[in-house]
Amino acid sequence: MRIAVVDYKKEPRKGSLELMESISRHGHEPVYLKTPMLDAVLTPGGIKVYQSTEEVSVNAAILRGIGFITSLETLMKRIGVLEALASQIPVINDPSKSLIARDKWRCLLHLYLKGLPVPETLVTENPFTAMRYVKDKHIVVYKPLMGSLGLGSTLVQDPDLAFNVTRGLMNIGLPSYYQVYLEKPGYDYRVFVVGEEVIGAMKRVNPYSWKTNVAQGAGGVPVSEKEEPEVYELGLKAVKILGLEYAGVDIAYDQGTERYYILEVNAFPQWEGLRSATGVNPPDYIVKYVIGKIKK
Template sequence: MIIRLAVIHESEKVTKASKQLLLEIKNRNHSAYYIRISKLNAEITEKGIEFTYSGKKVDIDGGLIRNLGFISTTEQFIKRLDVLRELERSGVVLMNRPDSMLLARDKFASLMRMRRAGIPVPNTALVEDPFEVMRLVERWGEVVIKPVVGSLGLGSVKVSDPDIAFRVAKAILSVNQPVYVQKYVRKPDRDIRVIVIGDRVLGSIYRISKSGWKTNIAQGATAQVLIPDAELEEISLKSVRVLGLDYAGIDIIEDVENGGYKIIEVNAAPLWDGFEAATNINPAKYIAAHLIEKIRR
């Protein structure tokens, strides 16, 4: 049976990860489509709820949601989420599920969910008062201020001076954004990225910083294969289950002062260039296979 699958993204130019996913779908002799979320619509008609893409009826069995695009208004966000939720209710199997993806995208909400489940995470706060940010720096010493929704390490700053923290917070609050503050955890010049698909750890890598404290591959870090120990596998699998995800990239640090691991965030649509280069494993192959398996159940 030929299964009709879509990779859902917003980029006008198809990204490398999306290309790999489309290729893996085609390699399995299924139909592959690239759908921009801004052009995907739901219509209420006499027949019920119908879906269109650039004026044509959408008829797919499953979809891989990679990105909701740049969201400039609450209304735009609601429209895109409403369409995906209704698409799922209609019987289309989506990975990751829209609500789980939304939870993972919200760094603070996902950390609170994991903390309640007993998963180790750093001390974190989300505030709307620059004086509160000053108090957090005075209490925690060194902190990282980062976007509550973001990726690739962009926009994150490390601060130990309460006055500088106040100025950074004022700048963020001036554009009506809350301030996401995380206690800086002393770690080696590296972090860990674990890729989980389904109920298995596909692999893990160290992301080693060439200079500074940021360890994102997009910020110039290099990747090295890591054989995960039992604790690393356990917290990675548990975090994916707790957030209701089918696959994810988990960012983890080693706490050199207190020992053990701490999860920094869980990415529901991870990039994998560094992982693939270090491990010679293409996650797209396993992600496509997992979605097809879910549809066939």
């Protein structure tokens, strides 16, 4: 069988390369597809997807990224082409559902509407709204609406700073996203789900910063379901609600409210930190899951 890995870089990034290596280890042929190079055509004979001049012919695809896109038209084109591909073969994760997870606000909105616990969160284009929110909450976290690895996330305690941040973003046509600061006990959790199974979970501990992303210097400590059953349960529920088939779920415990909260769900998760902490190799689980989908 031919199994594609879909990403946006000219050459496969580390995670995509590891998936391709796993596909080969499982006795199948890996194919690398680049989202900017994919086109789709509606013909009398059916839907055809091309990479440059070559028609795409694969049995399934694993989506790893669509790229950082500045125009709505390009984003919709890439999602639309991937949807065309998904109408013919299994694409994991589903492109449209991956787009919801990529947008932090829409991700939390979907979870909130299904009754899952998420932190108090504001999305706005109004600098006065942002200023009032910080005055009311005293300390919040500004996050890029679309982003990962903790990059760009900033603690905000000054209402005037929130005003200036939101006004600056408004002037270039971007919204602002603020989340109430949680009193974490020095760590949070990353839960990795494939299919209907948590394949591994870890505490992300960073003694030097409030940020607990592995990319920001945090270390991982493995966590079992017996130790943290609620964390495992929330991870599975979040992935199911969003309709994803593999994902990393970030969950925090707030000492102030004594509750767990889902911070975000990543449809294109990294896994180096989790693998180092738990010994679990997510690419093998993902590839086995995809092979099972093809055989059904």
